[in-house]
Amino acid sequence: MGRLTVIGLGAGALDALPLGAYRRLLASNAVYLRTDRHPVVDDLRREGVLFQSFDAIYDQADDFDEVYTKIVEELVAATAERGEVLYAVPGHPAVAEKTVRLLRERIPSAGHELVFGPGQSFLDDLFLRIDVDPVEGVLLLDATDLAARQLNPRLHTVLLQMYNPMIANEVKITLAEVYGDAYEILLAQSVGVAGQERMQRIPVYQLDRLETIDHLTTLYVPPSMDAHLLRRQFHELRAIVARLRGPDGCPWDQEQTHLSLCRYAIEEAYEVAHAIEQDDPDALVDELGDLLLQVALHAEIGAEDGLFTMDDIIGHLNEKLIRRHPHVFTEQTTLTSDEVISNWQAIKAEERRKKGTEHVTWMDRVSRALPPFAQAIKLQARAAEAGFDFTDAVQIYAKVDEEVRELSEARGMDEREDEFGDILFSLLNLARFYEIDPESALKRANLKFRARFDHMEQAAGEKNLEIRGLSLDLLEKLWQNAKENMRNEGNTLTDSE
Incomplete structure (x- = not known):
């Protein structure tokens, strides 16, 4: 069994290199560097440290994932061959080191021992330069794989591994989506390297225009107190609704229940549909917000009652979407729209079976939650599948006349309502026959x-x-x-x- 020891080369200065790391570098006969593009490497050469680097792999591979995989495989082979191997990475082994994460699994599975030595991250120096105590809340994110959903404008944000202008361009687009083009950010380069350290404040839109961006570039995005920016965040909606329902909130909002809000969800859904039909994007934004408010209110009431939270709602939805789209998330197969619908129905049926709520009667497939018109049409269509249907429109007209006559003869409100419902049901049958959307x-x-x-x-x-x-x-x-x-x-x- 071999042993691979991983150490960090620190931020860049030789005098900042941990003593334990320095001694291991001098004593080892098998030193491998992830890259020799590090400020301390020239000092190591002058100290007589002999090493091999993996920089050639960067030039040969198509992407970073391939680079890291090849580096790990070469380290596994070297450990098996030489027994004792020292692997040195920039900064600290636990900070922004994909190869280390891969080695944690690969080295033990190959039957070797993985040991970690000392290292110092440039983040120590960075926090000193920007006067930030990490306890205030800091997001450390990978610039090569940044998504808007990861960002929180209330927190200090540090973006690592912004190696080149191409990555900077992608980062710029993502930051602009959340913070806006003009938001001021700090570009930090060669932090901890004496004589080379540079700090530059720029607006977001200038980020990819700088030619000095390199592998020692880090980006700091300060937190924002801008109300307009913060109110675009989903968690702000949840906080506002909680306050409205709270002790010092709005009396109307405090009085609402799931039942009292029921009609508003329906009304807001119709408003959304109207905005869509009008092809009015501004109105659609407004109406979708009103509909989302209904979801937020129900979630807050559920949380107050100890029944469910917004996280439960979102989690349940996400799990259902993944479960009902196996062709996208698990099987990775190509289906037609008709096949997707068929698959969806089969999955729903299996879900009902597991819950013990599978369909028992012929009409169980028609949801009782549908609006009356839509439910009536589906009930009639379901009956038609069983062969219970009118053969032509003449029969339906006769049925309508019959129901109108029965309404005229009805006595009392309950009987009139019952007969009027029969008239509507018959007219909807006529609409179905003529393929009219009622x-x-x-x-x-x-x-x-x-x-x-x-x-x-x-x-x-x-x-x-x-x-x-x-x-x-x-x-x-x-x-x-x-x-x-x-x-x-x-x-x-x-x-x-």
């Missing part, structure tokens, strides 16, 4: 009525008359004129506000 049809009728009534009001105004208070005969005349005029003008119905 929601769209009723919406067109609403638009038509609104437009005609607006026309009536305008015509009355031209005669100095108020629409309210006119006789029914005059109103009917105005209505018929509106119908005729709009027909002649060929007016197109719109639903703009």
Whole structure:
């Protein structure tokens, strides 16, 4: 069994190199450096340290993952051949060292011992230069794999491994998404290297225009107290809603329950649909926010009751999306849209089976949670699958007439409501037969009525008359004129506000 010892070369100055690391470098007969592009390497040469570096792999490989994998495999082979190997990395072995993370698994699995020696990270010097105590909250992130979701404007942020302008360009785009183009950041280069250290404050948009960016470049993004920026963060929404529901919050918000909020979720969903139909991005942003507020309120009420939290909601959704898209997240297979839907239904059925809520009756496949119109259409379609359906429209018209007659003969509110429901159900059957979307049809009728009534009001105004208070005969005349005029003008119905 061999032994691989990993040490850190520190930030760059020889006098900052830990004594234990220095002694190991002088004593070892098998020294490997991840890279010789480090300020202390020239000093090591003058001290008589003999080593091999892996810089050639960087020139040959297509990406960093391939680089790190090859380095690890060569270290495993060297350990097996030589028994005792010393591997030196820039800074500290535990900070931004992908090869070390790979070695933690690979060396023991190859039957060798992995030992860690001393090292000093440049972060010690960086925190001194920027006057930051890490206990205040610091995000340390990899610039080569940065995503906007990782950033938190309330925290100090340090981006490591920003090796070149290409990476800087990607970082610039991501930072601009969260902080804006003009936000001031600090570019730190060769931190801890005497005579070479440089600090430069620049706006985000200038980041990829600097030609001095190299492998010793680090980026510091200071926290922001800008209210507009902070209020774009999801956790801010959660904090605001919690305050609204809190002891010193809003009386209306405090009074709400899951049940009292129910109608608002429906209303806001319709507002979202309207904004989409109007092709109005600004309105869509506003309405989606109102709908998200409903989710946040229900999550806060759930948390207060000790039943669930927003994290539970998000976690449940994410798990369901992954579970129901195996062709994307696990199997990596290509499916058509129809195959995706079929797969989705099969997965849902299996989920219901495991919960003991699988469909028992023929109609169980139609959700009881659907809105009445949509549920009626699906119930009728499901019945048709079983062969229980009208054969032509004439039969449906006859059914409508029958239900209208029964409504006229009904006595009492309950019976009238029951018969009126039967009329609607029959009319929806007719809509299904003609492949008419009943929601769209009723919406067109609403638009038509609104437009005609607006026309009536305008015509009355031209005669100095108020629409309210006119006789029914005059109103009917105005209505018929509106119908005729709009027909002649060929007016197109719109639903703009």
